[in-house]
Amino acid sequence: xxxxxxxxxxxxxxxxxxxxxxxxxxxxxxxxxxxxxxxxxxxxxxxxxxxxxxxxxxxxxxxxxxxxxxxxxxxxxxxxxxxxxxxxxxxxxxxxxxxxxxxxxxxxxxxxxxxxxxxxxxxxxxxxxxxxxxxxxxxxxxxxxxxxxxxxxxxxxxxxxxxxxxxxxxxxxxxxxxxxxxxxxxxxxx
Amino acid sequence: xxxxxxxxxxxxxxxxxxxxxxxxxxxxxxxxxxxxxxxxxxxxxxxxxxxxxxxxxxxxxxxxxxxxxxxxxxxxxxxxxxxxxxxxxxxxxxxxxxxxxxxxxxxxxxxxxxxxxxxxxxxxxxxxxxxxxxxxxxxxxxxxxxxxxxxxxxxxxxxxxxxxxxxxxxxxxxxxxxxxxxxxxxxxxx
Amino acid sequence: xxxxxxxxxxxxxxxxxxxxxxxxxxxxxxxxxxxxxxxxxxxxxxxxxxxxxxxxxxxxxxxxxxxxxxxxxxxxxxxxxxxxxxxxxxxxxxxxxxxxxxxxxxxxxxxxxxxxxxxxxxxxxxxxxxxxxxxxxxxxxxxxxxxxxxxxxxxxxxxxxxxxxxxxxxxxxxxxxxxxxxxxxxxxxx
Amino acid sequence: xxxxxxxxxxxxxxxxxxxxxxxxxxxxxxxxxxxxxxxxxxxxxxxxxxxxxxxxxxxxxxxxxxxxxxxxxxxxxxxxxxxxxxxxxxxxxxxxxxxxxxxxxxxxxxxxxxxxxxxxxxxxxxxxxxxxxxxxxxxxxxxxxxxxxxxxxxxxxxxxxxxxxxxxxxxxxxxxxxxxxxxxxxxxxx
DNA sequence: AATGAATGAGAATTCATTCAT
DNA sequence: AATGAATGAATTCTCATTCAT
Numbered sequence: 056x057x058x059x060x061x062x063x064x065x066x067x068x069x070x071x072x073x074x075x076x077x078x079x080x081x082x083x084x085x086x087x088x089x090x091x092x093x094x095x096x097x098x099x100x101x102x103x104x105x106x107x108x109x110x111x112x113x114x115x116x117x118x119x120x121x122x123x124x125x126x127x128x129x130x131x132x133x134x135x136x137x138x139x140x141x142x143x144x145x146x147x148x149x150x151x152x153x154x155x156x157x158x159x160x161x162x163x164x165x166x167x168x169x170x171x172x173x174x175x176x177x178x179x180x181x182x183x184x185x186x187x188x189x190x191x192x193x194x195x196x197x198x199x200x201x202x203x204x205x206x207x208x209x210x211x212x213x214x215x216x217x218x219x220x221x222x223x224x225x226x227x228x229x230x231x232x233x234x235x236x237x238x239x240x241x242x243x244x245x
Numbered sequence: 246x247x248x249x250x251x252x253x254x255x256x257x258x259x260x261x262x263x264x265x266x267x268x269x270x271x272x273x274x275x276x277x278x279x280x281x282x283x284x285x286x287x288x289x290x291x292x293x294x295x296x297x298x299x300x301x302x303x304x305x306x307x308x309x310x311x312x313x314x315x316x317x318x319x320x321x322x323x324x325x326x327x328x329x330x331x332x333x334x335x336x337x338x339x340x341x342x343x344x345x346x347x348x349x350x351x352x353x354x355x356x357x358x359x360x361x362x363x364x365x366x367x368x369x370x371x372x373x374x375x376x377x378x379x380x381x382x383x384x385x386x387x388x389x390x391x392x393x394x395x396x397x398x399x400x401x402x403x404x405x406x407x408x409x410x411x412x413x414x415x416x417x418x419x420x421x422x423x424x425x426x427x428x429x430x431x432x433x434x435x
Numbered sequence: 436x437x438x439x440x441x442x443x444x445x446x447x448x449x450x451x452x453x454x455x456x457x458x459x460x461x462x463x464x465x466x467x468x469x470x471x472x473x474x475x476x477x478x479x480x481x482x483x484x485x486x487x488x489x490x491x492x493x494x495x496x497x498x499x500x501x502x503x504x505x506x507x508x509x510x511x512x513x514x515x516x517x518x519x520x521x522x523x524x525x526x527x528x529x530x531x532x533x534x535x536x537x538x539x540x541x542x543x544x545x546x547x548x549x550x551x552x553x554x555x556x557x558x559x560x561x562x563x564x565x566x567x568x569x570x571x572x573x574x575x576x577x578x579x580x581x582x583x584x585x586x587x588x589x590x591x592x593x594x595x596x597x598x599x600x601x602x603x604x605x606x607x608x609x610x611x612x613x614x615x616x617x618x619x620x621x622x623x624x625x
Numbered sequence: 626x627x628x629x630x631x632x633x634x635x636x637x638x639x640x641x642x643x644x645x646x647x648x649x650x651x652x653x654x655x656x657x658x659x660x661x662x663x664x665x666x667x668x669x670x671x672x673x674x675x676x677x678x679x680x681x682x683x684x685x686x687x688x689x690x691x692x693x694x695x696x697x698x699x700x701x702x703x704x705x706x707x708x709x710x711x712x713x714x715x716x717x718x719x720x721x722x723x724x725x726x727x728x729x730x731x732x733x734x735x736x737x738x739x740x741x742x743x744x745x746x747x748x749x750x751x752x753x754x755x756x757x758x759x760x761x762x763x764x765x766x767x768x769x770x771x772x773x774x775x776x777x778x779x780x781x782x783x784x785x786x787x788x789x790x791x792x793x794x795x796x797x798x799x800x801x802x803x804x805x806x807x808x809x810x811x812x813x814x815x
Numbered sequence: 816a817a818t819g820a821a822t823g824a825g826a827a828t829t830c831a832t833t834c835a836t
Numbered sequence: 837a838a839t840g841a842a843t844g845a846a847t848t849c850t851c852a853t854t855c856a857t
Contacts, residue, residue, distance in 0.1 A: 057475070057839035058835055064841090080357060082272055084826060095843045097829080106827065165355065167270070196426035204409055204420070208427065211401040219394055230394070236386035237398065241431035250816075274851055285627070285818040287854080296852065440837075460737070462652055464830055475839040477833080486831065545735065547650060576806035584789055584800070588807065591781040599774055610774070616766035617778065621811035627818035628856055634820090654847060665822045670849065 065102045067092035069113050077155035081110065081162050111173040114163045117156050118177040122184065124149040129187055136239060142188055143213060143235045150217045151227070157217070195243035205242055212238045255292045257282035259303050267345035271300065271352050301363040304353045307346050308367040312374065314339040319377055326429060328377060333403060333425045340407045341417070347407070371396075385433035395432055402428045445482045447472035449493050457535035461490065461542050491553040494543045497536050498557040502564065504529040509567055516619060518567055523593060523615045530597045531607070537597070561586075575623035585622055592618045635672045637662040639683055647725035651680065651732050681743040684733045687726050688747040692754065694719040699757055706809060708757055713783060713805045720787045721797070727787070765813035775812055782808045 071091030075083045085106050089099045103109035125145040130137050150157040163169060169177075188209075189202045197205055216234030220227040261281030265273045275296050279289045293299035315335040320327050340347040353359060359367075378399075379392040387395055406424030410417040451471030455463045465486050469479045483489035505525040510517050530537040543549060549557075568589075569582040577585055596614030600607040641661030645653045655676050659669045673679035695715040700707050720727040733739060739747075758779075759772045767775055786804030790797040 057477075058841045060841065082826095085828090086826080096827095097844060098842055100828065101841060162355065165352070196430050197423055200420070200423050204405075204423075207405045207408070208402060211405040212398060212431075215394075215397045215401040218397070230390070233387055233390050233394075237431035240386050241402075241427035254817095275853090276851070286852095287627075287819060288817055290853065291816065444838095465832085466830070476831095477840060478838055480832065481837065542735070545732065576810050577803055580800070580803050584785075584803075587785045587788070588782060591785040592778060592811075595774075595777045595781040598777070610770070613767055613770050613774075617811035620766050621782075621807035628820045630820065652847095655849085656847080666848095667823060667850080668821055671820060676848065 060101070064092065064094055064098070068094065068099055068102055068109070069116055072109055072113055073117075073155055073159055076113075076159045076162060081166055081168070085109075107168050107170075110163060110166070110168050111170055113159070114169055114173055115176060115180075117160045117163070118180045120153075120156065121146070121149055121160070122180045125184055129184075131187060135190070136243070138187055139209070139239065140235060142184065143209065143238060144231075146209075146213050147217055147220070147231055147234070150213065151220055154221060157214075161214075195241075197242045208241065209238055212241070250292060254282065254284055254288070258284065258289055258292055258299070259306055262299060262303055263307075263345055263349055266303075266349045266352060271356055271358070275299075297358050297360075300353060300356070300358050301360055303349070304359055304363055305366060305370075307350045307353070308370045310343075310346065311336070311339055311350075312370045315374055319374075321377060325380070325433065329399070329429065329432075330425060332374065332378060333399065333428060334421075336399070336403050337407060337410075337421055337424075340403070341410060344411065347404075351404075385431075387432040398431065399428055402431070440482060444472065444474055444478070448474065448479055448482055448489070449496055452489060452493055453497075453535055453539055456493075456539045456542060461546055461548070465489075487548050487550075490543060490546070490548050491550055493539070494549055494553055495556060495560075497540045497543070498560045500533075500536065501526070501529055501540070502560045505564055509564075511567060515570070515623070519589070519619065519622075520615060522564065522568060523589065523618060524611075526589070526593050527597060527600075527611055527614075530593065531600060534601065537594075541594075575621075577622045588621065589618055592621070630671070634662065634664060634668070638664065638669055638672055638679070639686055642679060642683055643687075643725055643729055646683075646729045646732060651736055651738070655679075677738050677740075680733060680736070680738050681740055683729070684739055684743055685746060685750075687730045687733070688750050690723075690726065691716070691719055691730070692750045695754055699754075701757060705760070706813070709779070709809065709812075710805060712754065712758055713779065713808060714801075716779075716783050717787055717790070717801055717804070720783065721790055724787075724791060727784075731784075765811075767812045778811065779808055782811070 068088060072088045075087050075091055079087075085099055086096050088109075089096045092099075099109070103112060125142060128141070130141050185202060185206060188206060197208070212234055216230050219230045223230070258278060262278045265277050265281055269277075275289050276286045278299075279286045282289075289299070293302060315332060318331070320331055375392055375396055378396060387398070402424055406420050409420045413420070448468060452468045455467050455471055459467075465479050466476045468489075469476045472479075479489070483492060505522060508521070510521050565582055565586055568586060577588070592614055596610050599610045603610070638658060642658045645657050645661055649657075655669050656666050658679075659666045662669075669679070673682060695712060698711070700711055755772060755776060758776060767778070782804055786800050789800045793800070
């Protein structure tokens, strides 16, 4: 009875938000997002209570999308380097394939518009991955540092690497390899 | 003396902008900035044509400020590790001492409101420092990568390090040391 | 039975409107009214063409409700004072027992959203009562004034009285008696 | 320096608000009020922080306006009837001369948008007048009722009276006199 | 040059009403 | 008839910028 709230429209709105935020920043007006999704301005607020709600839900979608890109095929049983390499490669591949998603994710994390609940839920999504990375990191320069630090360093190195990959696509592979080599050297001792 | 526009006021405006942007983001209204500087709303536009102009000039000021913190005492003649350690230490010291400046600098760089001219001019300021870092980096995992990459990696590692230092001040020194060790391992081979 | 639109639903809507308007004023959204009645937003417009139509019909319902509270047991054959006392007592009793109805009735009358037809129809309902009050008012200060004026004055005095009764329930009876005494003195000479 | 905030504009806004509210109710849009005052939409918010602020300030202006109409020439030293007659006459004269002000005042008082502070301040304005009315009311049907009740009754009787005066201007004087006679009979015994 | 009032183009929402299901 | 998603005009308020003083 009545039209069901369409998952398509919700996705169209999130997708439109993604594109517009990546181009114009999070201050882009909701009217443009609605137009980009092909719906009326008011319709956006049928799917998201407020703009901030849209922001938070978009964040969670992105987190899940990234996790789903990183989790499959995780070489649980292999040694640390192999596991980290998998994390590195899947993260970089995701970021290179989804530059807008990566950019908006950063904008969101810097924006102070994410609720504590969203942040928690977003971290929750990555519990598995962090656990996979955790075991056996205990060597090298970062021997005594918390896993969060190791993970944050991977993230920052990978992000920097991706920036260069995007700017010089012809050297993308070289940067990717060098980036991981640097990361591995940074945290471990062969 | 005969200069009509007071340098003091300009500085007060930039300073106020820094504080307000660091607290409220770049979308903070110009009226608040003017108030924080103790001048009238309209006066701001005697010193900066537009809000974007203010943003760009603030960016350049921050870049120069950082460079002036990193350049003096540079151990030109010492070996690479010593030089990089100096860069690391001065950068981290600056960031820890000026968290607002660091935060606003990041906000500005992510904001797509910086003109190409500003970005170029900002890079220009760091030519010297990059040159100092450049010589003799040719070893380790990043042997064949451009200095810009090496520098960007330092920046990202240092930024991550500083985030942890701020969050856990009691372990600040440990993070700082571990961060540099990681960096050095990342790029060089002893 | 064969009636498609349910009288129950119509009543539920009017009842919900009453409660919500009394709490939030006439600008309360129709969606809340529908929800309060346990029907869908759109259903409201199957029973009332527009919000204004709902307002007008609610007004008429309230008028009838009040009349039905005042009419039974009217001491037609008694003297004026007795009749007016009956009118006073039944009106006050109704108002005290139905504060929401009284409030919304006032809101509606002040709202300029009642059609002429509704106003006329509402007055029509009170023709009998006015007639009952009319006969033999010809004495006292209001000797030469139209019954409508006498009735309006009763209404305003009773409303004021009820406001004080509500605010000071412990003195309700005193106010009620004093109010009627004042009214009787106002219009008649013993 | 700079344009001073003009008292004229503030008055034009309050005046425009008065006219528009009296015709369309308190839900009339601020844009119409601004237009009616001959200023830009945004200008309204230079003079009144919010629409509610405008409402509250308008209320206070009206209260003061009424008080200024009732206070001068108050026959302090005369007997009660004379004093009440003065109050009655000045109030009715004000209401008849300013039907919009009277209507909007009622709308405001019923609106639940007045702050406690405004209500208090509005009452404060009438302290003198209430005091003048107070002394020596101790007789008649309302002998034992609080002054507030006596005053409220005057107000409601006078309002009703004015409604009839407006509807039948040719009998205005008759209604006015009859109204006061009714009031006096209501509360006192000669 | 300095001031701050004035401006008006947005911005995020709300909501009566329509209409596909 | 009932539903509730979709609509888009309307609303309050913000803010970069202009301009009279």
